[in-house]
Amino acid sequence: MGEDRRAIGVFDSGIGGLTAMRELAALLPHEDIVYFGDTGRVPYGTRSRETIVKYARQDARFLCSFHLKLLLIACGTASYAALDTLQEELPIPVYGVVEGASRRAVELTRTGRVAVLATPATISGHVFGKCLKNLSPDVTVMEKACPLFVPIVENGRFQPEDPIVRILTEEYLAPVREAGVDTIILGCTHYPLLSEAISRCVPGAALISSGAEAAKMVAASLRNSALAAPQTHDGKRRYFVSDSVEQFRQNAGMYLCHPLDGDVEWVDIEKYE
């Protein structure tokens, strides 16, 4: 049994990473978790790799000021661009959202046809495709960039009846449906809010939340390890953002599926480098 009271750090480009935070907090009630959402610079997924790496480094530096035991990049785009860099630079284990979701997809698929939905940056890096192929060379992977999913979700538009949601999901998912895909990785942590709309376009396909799968991997790695917190500890959650605290407070519940369970503070993220 562990006795490690250091916190777990989690970051995302904005609020989407809360879909991973939710799972992590549920699986690890004894762990302290510090979340940072870079709401002042969201979205990451349409920026260049250099800029994403720069931002991810600052996010990690800030979180490391909390004396972490482990870092989870709960952002598909930052996982693509900066996982290697952060694993190299930080003295603690660093997880991204690519591996867990890819493993789960390989387990679940029956047709061997898997689709990955993600931001343009993530898709351009083919990280999910490479990981899936490494795990199972026979799998056929269709990678589809969905550039407007983050902006619409950030603007609170994800209801399946919304015509903008209907048209965009149909546009992005028609080729996925036609390709006979039975398993879809939501390679951006904002996308689980669009699950219902996506399911309507590709009925019967299994949807995999990359944030939730990453949280399961982290939980499995901690359980029964020396890194785990004492079972008697009541895990605390803290939240930090780089834009309006009020706006984050208003929207967080939608992603967490429960009321916000910790303080929210603003941080001047540009100071960390």
Place this chain on the structure above:
Amino acid sequence: MGEDRRAIGVFDSGIGGLTAMRELAALLPHEDIVYFGDTGRVPYGTRSRETIVKYARQDARFLCSFHLKLLLIACGTASYAALDTLQEELPIPVYGVVEGASRRAVELTRTGRVAVLATPATISGHVFGKCLKNLSPDVTVMEKACPLFVPIVENGRFQPEDPIVRILTEEYLAPVREAGVDTIILGCTHYPLLSEAISRCVPGAALISSGAEAAKMVAASLRNSALAAPQTHDGKRRYFVSDSVEQFRQNAGMYLCHPLDGDVEWVDIEKYE
């Protein structure tokens, strides 16, 4: 006649301000102009006022390293949030995009009903509404936030036939049409790319580009003033961005309506404060 060889500075949250830059360069062929587009942190219009002021200050500080004679905030959102602050803090004249467009609207309207389309941040500040009312107390102003216009334009989607463009313009402009508006201020410098789509929704209404009107104001203030550059000088244009130089090069022509006419360089904007 002027002999002032200092440059004019222009900034925007991203690439939209080029709609002002184009007009400015055409009206002032003898002036050196330095443009900064904060493409690493675009969009501004969905962020809090505090964050927008912080970013606008950094943008201005960077441009002021060029020994400017005048600064144009070619961004509706930054004009709303930071014009007063920058006018107070800088020793040179600072223009925003609100006044020129408002004057033009008051001149043009016959029905006395004017609409303002802008980002949520700008609309929340009512800056265009206040300016219009000051100029002409009888004018009826309808202010309409269009939160998804910048993301779709930044993603290259502004063709009137695009279903996303059709649905969003119809959604945002139906109340404008029903209100009998005859004059529409495009209060965000990205919006002129949507002119055709907007015109289809409100046939007959005059569209006013806030960036182009601001450029005309700046040009009028310089002409015949001591601040003007010598008539023999061939004005140079330089461009700076905070994300990919390559992406800016690819897209700039669309906004300028002519090929890019100057060098593009990357700048680490967070260093300026």
